[in-house]
Amino acid sequence: MAKMHGKIIVCAGVLVISVAPLDAFATDVKYTCANGSRLMVHFSPPNDPSGKARLVFAGSGKTYTLPLAVSADGSRYAGAGTEFWIKGRSATLTRGSSAIICQAD
Template sequence: MKRLYVFAAIVSLACPLSALAGPGVRYRCSDGTRIVAAFDNRGTGSAMLSFGRGPPPLTLPQAMSADGGRYTDQSTEFWIKGRGATLTRGGNTVTCKTR
């Protein structure tokens, strides 16, 4: 149980405050992809990623991470740390940053 509290503390410190308080955080990725990430930190936690005119919104469950906030399913991973993030889809990884 102690590990769970430490994990929650690390995630809450690593996430941008706007991610915890606002409706969504805007990211711009190195390949030009634009993402709006909305975080739901209740219960097990999740991130809903919207890609503008790209694919439909995607909701990823939160996964364990020793550093930052990590959200993943079988095909996509979104890993945030501070104002930066990495997005991995289809074996391709790009770096992203908040404005």
């Protein structure tokens, strides 16, 4: 019977896990609407249970913070008479009874 000689190489690795703050994965998207309005939308990160979108209108600086709402299609944020409903790169901004279509830049 032949003897086998082998070498065992043991590698030790160090696993480093860094935890990023919630804002690290937040997304900002610029939109231009059919009526010429421009806005920046700051979406909370996917792992944020509050699920909010902050809409900031260029020029006026008017800001709306809308909570995530139930939607069967796309992402919908709604509150206080304002709704921002995203489907792909398009969004519908509704304030009161007025709705306009916006496109991501």
